[in-house]
Amino acid sequence: MKLPKEIVDALRIKQPDDVIVYLTTCSVDGKCNISPQPFTDVYADEFILMPDLFAVKTKINLNENRVGVVTIAHPVEGKAWALRGPCGHIEWGLPDNYDFQGVKAGDILKKWGEWSEKESFSALPPDVRPHVIAQRGVIVLKAADCLSVNLDDSGKKII
C-alpha cells in the first residue's frame, strides 16, 4: 500500500523536528511488546524503516511472528494513524539478495545500515541518547493497513 504524502512526510528523516513512534510486535502466542523508536524513514512510499539499535524483544517477536504496528507517539497533532503490516528485521550479515516483502537486504543496508550517517543521534537530548550506538540492522514494516487511532473512529481504515 502506498502511503499518502502526509504520512510519508511525517515519518521521513528530518531535523530537528522529528517524530517518535511506537512499534508494537507480539509473540506468536500473543504477548505484545511496545517499543519506542526515535528514528524513522520511509522507502518507496510503502516501507517504514527504523534502525535496530537495541531491539531485543522486538527481534525475538519478529523472528517468530512477522507483523507489527507503528503508531505516532510525539508529536501527535494530525498524526492519528496506526500503520500495520508485515514487519521484519534486516541484519548486517544477511546476503545482499535476501528479500523481505520485496525489498533487498543489500539495498536497505547500503542506504540505512549506518543510520548515523543520515541522521545525527545527537539530536536526542543527552539523558535520552544512547551512550553507545551499535546498529545491528534495520527494522522494516511494509504498510498494509492504515487505521485511525482517533477516539471517535478508532480502528477505522483510513486508506
Add this chain to the structure above:
Amino acid sequence: MAKLTPRMKNWLEGLGAHIGTATKKGFPTTIVVDSAKVEGDNIVKFQLSEAQVAQVKQNISENPQVALGPGGLGSIRAAYQFKGVARIESTTLVVEVREIYCTKPGPEAALRLDTLPYENIIKFESTRWRDTGPPK
C-alpha cells in the same frame, strides 16, 4: 507483584498510553488513550471510547495480555514499558501491571525493573531522569 513508582504513575496519568493488544494467535492492534488513572500499586484504568472498545474487545476476551507505552513525550522521557493482563468493564480498560521494563534507547533497553527491590527502582529513576512527571 509489580509496583509502579510515583514517576511512572504521573506519566501514565498525565499523558496516557499506547496500548498493544493481540489475538491469541498474535495479530496485533494498538490503540491510543491520552490519560489514565492508577489505583493502588499496579492497576491502571483507561477510559475507552465506544470505537476503541469495539476495536479491542475480541482481543482482550481471547487474550488478556497487553503492553503499555507512555503516551506523547512519555514515549522518550518516561522510557518504561508495562506488561500485564487486562479486562474491559463497560468502557473502562482495567490493566493489572505484572512486569515493568526500561525502554531507554541503549544498553539498558529491555532491562526488567519490577524484579528489582522497590528502592532500587526509585534509585534507578533518580539517576537517569530529573523530572517526576510530564511538564505541566
